[in-house]
Amino acid sequence: MKKEKLELLLKNEILPDLEIAIDELFDEIGKSDSASPEQQDDLEELRDMRSECFAILEELTRDEIEEDEIEALYNELIGFKSGELE
Numbered sequence: 001m002k003k004e005k006l007e008l009l010l011k012n013e014i015l016p017d018l019e020i021a022i023d024e025l026f027d028e029i030g031k032s033d034s035a036s037p038e039q040q041d042d043l044e045e046l047r048d049m050r051s052e053c054f055a056i057l058e059e060l061t062r063d064e065i066e067e068d069e070i071e072a073l074y075n076e077l078i079g080f081k082s083g084e085l086e
Contacts, residue, residue: 017081
C-alpha cells in the first residue's frame with residue numbers, strides 16, 4: 001500500500017537526509033561564525049521541508065490524506081530524493 005511506502009520513505013530516507021543537510025549547514029555556518037543570507041535562506045527552506053514532512057506523517061497517522069494524494073506525494077518525494085536532495 002502506498003501509505004506505508006510513503007511513511008517509510010519519509011521516516012527512513014527523506015527526514016534523515018534533511019537532518020544531515022541541516023547539520024552540514026550548521027557546520028558551515030559555525031566555521032564562518034555567521035550565516036550568509038544564502039545560508040539563512042537554505043536553512044529556513046530545509047526546516048520548512050522538515051516541518052512539512054512531519055505534518056504529512058501526522059496526516060497519514062490520522063488517515064486524513066486520500067489515496068490519490070498519497071500516491072502523488074510519494075512520486076513527488078521519490079523525484080525529489082533522486083534529483084535534488086544531497
